[in-house]
Amino acid sequence: MIKVVIVDDEPKLRNGLQTLIPWESLGFTVMAAATNGKEALSVIEEVNPDVVIVDIRMPIMDGLQMIQHLTAAGRHLHFIILSGYADFEYAKQAIKYGVAGYLVKPVDIREMSASLQRVREQIEKERHQAELSQTGGVNREAHLHSLLLSHENIEDPDKRINKTKEAGLLWSGYEVVVVSPRISDEEQFTALNQLSAGLKPIIEGRNKGVVTILPPYTVILLHEPIRGKQRREDLYNEIRNASGGLRFVAASGGGVSVPEEICSSYLKAREALKQAFFSEKDRLLGPNSPALLPLPESLGMTADNAERLEELIFKLYYSLDIGNQTMILPLLNEAASLFLMQGQGEKTVKESFFFLSNAVVHKLTAGTRMESKETEALSRFLNGIFQHENIHDLVENINRFLLAFAEDTEHGGKEQEFKKMIDFMNRHYADNLRLDTLAGLLNYSTAYLGQLFKNKTGEYFNTYLDKVRIQKAKEFLSQGMKVYEVAERVGYANVNYFHGKFKKYEGRSPSDYKNL
Template sequence: MIKVVIVDDEPKLRHGLQTLIPWESLGFTVTATATNGKEALSVIEEVTPDVVIVDIRMPIMDGLQMIQHLTAAGRHLHFIILSGYADFEYAKQAIKYGVAGYLVKPVDIREMSASLQRVREQIEKERLHAEQSQKGSLNKDLHLHSLLLSHEKIEDPEKHRNKTKDAGLLWSGYEVVVISPRISDAEQFTALNQLSAGLKPMIEGRYKGVVTILPPYTVLLLNEPIRGKQRREEWYNEIRKASGGLRFVAASGGGVSVPEDICSSYLKAQEAVKQAFFSEKDRLLGPNSHALLPSTGSLRMSEDNAELLEEFIFKIYYSLDIGNQAMILPLLKEAAGYFLNQGQEEKPIKESFFFLSNAVVHKLTAGSRMEWKETEAVSRFLNGIFHHEHLHDLVEDINRFLIAFAKDTEPGGKEQEFKKMIDFINRHYADNLKLDTLAGLLNYSSAYLGQLFKNKTGEYFNTYLDKVRIQKAKEFLSQGVKVYEVAERIGYANVNYFHSKFKKYEGRSPSDYKNL
């Protein structure tokens, strides 16, 4: 049945139309009535009729105002206007809004029935056309999905091409764009449909391609490849406008010239989206858009991963400890470059940075007790590592946190810097300290730092380090610690080497010193 709403301020006319017109036999049903245009707006919103029979003259909001409001809101309704003889010129204004009929009061039943018959025929044509369009759209979607997902060799290319033509998808060129909303799985369905609805007018309405949904993506099949950086930026901005504020990642798969290669473009676009963590943000990604960070520089690529990670931890901690904040970000980028060159995926890289950051924090707080607020801040920061969507942002955030956490100030000249280095050696004598490592962290050449060290201490770096270690060894030996354990504690892996060094500086063996 076709639904009808009657709008008239005269109760007799409303009642008469309801009872005198053979609605059911004409294929209609009266679902509601209203006394003026304003009331009718609420009624129409509630019952969603197909036809509105409306008086042209009514209080509060007249019929023409109501038609104007509904038309501007995009409501497609069939209107039949009722008016007196004096209102004919006024009623003609409604013609531009597509009124289906115009009847003069008092209403003649035969004229009303004839108008309703014409309206019914028009509505049936529209419904048939909509069904055919929907069926055609469904067939187009099915074939589009087969083009996107089919990776098998096409046995009959000519037949396949004819299907593509029937679906309206036979074009001179193609490129696939996939859009992945950054949203929870529970909200994915709504987000994909929101993106699709926002993009269809821009893509299909302007004959630039078609839009479909293949969870977890909204997919665009464009009828020409995207060429040039400026065009990619324009497409990204168009997608952002259509997204309605949704966070998303978008990538294209490269241009292809035949329908059989659409699946290849789709696969490449998917892969680019999956690699978004390693790419630049706020741009339309492509097959070759990975933004790799600097390479590993002088690091020895053959070294064990755990050993390399420990070296990064040591360098970052030492840079923070001596107040050289400028070295932190380059070291973090170098670490990221190493992880990338090792072929690590997003999750392992985040785990590596979690371990690195946690170790640096523990070194910074060694020997002291963190307050509850500091512990909470560290916990939030470490957990947040796994929520970053881009590697660049992750590295920047770690840099900011570590510098803030270390509460460093800018170094006050070379004298203060040197004092910090001496203090560091006295606290970390057991580590594998090297002059060239410290020189790199301080932005000095090894030769310059070695000479500076000799001028300040009267000793060469290695001699000074040995003497600090031997002094610590004497303290441990006096406490009754075994000789081989002392060697390990002060940084000598070989106990015989420790014997020779101890005898060189003390004139006796560690055992003899212990037995004094």
């Protein structure tokens, strides 16, 4: 671990840096903190850090004076200086002392992490060079890192080959596998080391390759390309066994034949990892891993995507509102395919599903007030969208939630309304009842009411009305009424038309039924 000392007279900033920066996952450890330059000199002498993060403006001894003192004393340290905007010209004086980074307050965590990453790389390079100068040989791990990261190496090819041979890495073929733990930044350093320790006996102990750590990955360099589906499955299972229960994703970068191409395999493996959200779970991903959701042919790139999304939202609401549960999952898969077709990444896809789900729920609850438990459930669900690691799981979860939410929020309102409509039909069957008339009375679209009616009764509106009328006609015929009188009584102006309908549903004519 690289040792750090923080020097700043502001307690809030000093404590914030110690708690907010993911030091361990970046390969650092904070050894101590000081409130001014004079106090820092004693602390630095005691803990002997590699890096000092120091504020320019401090009482007693400022940051620039401290840097001057340490440099004059021959101390080789890496300084990252902090200052306000007004101190920029003053801070520039520190550049001649070889500061490693300069950040303006308030400190941005991402900028600080990036500066620390650069400092760590520089320190590792210096340590490697020092080791080489002492041993006169090639450090295997450092050379492996150079092979993985050197995209434009200008070193003499013969010299590079000799180094690779000395490091014991000159093989007939290679393939890089990167393993990324699904864990918080704070726990990343420990997780990477745990993976590395578990994999070394399996990979290095069985002479299959070498294992190293390049945060945020544990990296495997195999001494031959992975061939065949079974070998990929076996390797994935070996990684899982070595993980000790850690959640992770892993990807390979394809086989290469020479050391100079190892960096290409590493890059491709990292790119493949980015597709983990869209790929099949529990598999070793690769450059050609298929997408989990194929794009349907019906979706065209020239379509107005905003209009298509609004159409999907309406279809989802419509299907949930009428109780057509079987349509929800296909519609959600269609939405996922639309987002993929637009080239959306993992974060944007989740944001799109957040918007879609929220819009559907608000349509379902329009004009009503959600209870507190429903509001809490919705909030948990929407926030949980961003926690999913796989698009298949995300779609399935949205499907389950929407179905449950639609059922829980029905409140019996539509059910009561539907019962009233059926009762109305049973009392006014002889009138000229039309679906569009009832839809207007109930403030529904004709298509919506027709589908709702079919889902609730199992019959189309006109079929249901015919059956009500025929049932009433049977009662009147049994009372001795004439056929033409019954036809008119139940709403059929044409007796022949009534005759045909009666025979269709009863299998006999009205006269035959009357004479039974």
